[in-house]
Amino acid sequence: MISDERLLQMLRDADALNALEHGRTPAPAVRRTRLIPFAIAAAVLIAGAGLALFGSRDRSSPGSPVEIAAVAPRPESPDPAAAPTSSLLLAVYQNGAGKLSCVNWSTDVLKGRAITSLSANELTRLGLTLACDPEAARILVVGLEGPAGSLPSSDARAQAVAQCLSTTPPCAEGVFNPRTCAAAGCLDTEVKVRIESLALR
């Protein structure tokens, strides 16, 4: 009989090989009954956040209608002037239709590590710690690195980047990482970006 530890190790091996060869594929869709209360709560959040953000957006999604999503409340918002950041992590949650449902971000979870030093799984795990929408169908974990002024430093900018990432189609097949390639249009040119995608439903 295979022990739990052995099974988990082989699962991690299997995932590493899948990520290496094919990237991740969506899990089968599943609907849960508690979706309805969350949908109502999300609608309220969306409406509230929309009213709050509509006037304060400092960057809109290129070529797409303004869409509004919730930004997860965070206990403290880093002050870019007081503490310039060189990297941050965006957790972009999307619903089943691929629309942005919620954004959370942090400069702390990377603990100063370069995004290139993280494995794909590490990046995804860190993104999952930035909880936001329990009913989301997919999470895009976006690692950003660059001059402090070029990185999102407010909820509104994080929201705008997330919105852009959610609405920009991936680059054509054949590009090494179509999502990362597509993200270039959403960010300043000096920003390095890494994106991992994981189906949650």
Add this chain to the structure above:
Amino acid sequence: MKRRLTELTADPHAGEDLSQRTWLAVWEAVRDGRYDPQRAAMTTYVYAVSQNVFRNWARSRATSASHAPAIAAERATGAAPRVDPIEEAEVIDELRRALRDGAPGLTAGQLQALQLLSLGLTDRELARALAVAPSTAHARKREALDALRDHIERRFFTERPASVRKEQAEQP
């Protein structure tokens, strides 16, 4: 592979050395007909061989405190002293398929938990990702691993599924 071996050994020179040993072992296996492409993909086979090479290396350094965790983990897995890489690769290939496409007997919820566990999430992280209580996450992990084990054992071993054994064990 070299990067992974370097991470495992925490030594670039050892990583390089084990990488070369892995390719040599793969070449010999192909030459001697021990690798069967019908049983496992080459990528998975190379990976399994590299695991074996690392285990052997770790055992040979069992006295080194820095590698004690690797040895302990190896012992905890209950793996045979020598694992045939082709058998290991077969199982890993089946797990790769299960993670991508699901498997008979696995519910969508169990598959979701397995996909998250395959990222190396702890119980606490799993609870956060599933937006459930830690105890619920732990229960889901248990169910998912049992279902997966049943599937693997049905597929590769003649033993009866763990759940059946459990039921039989519980009978007076």
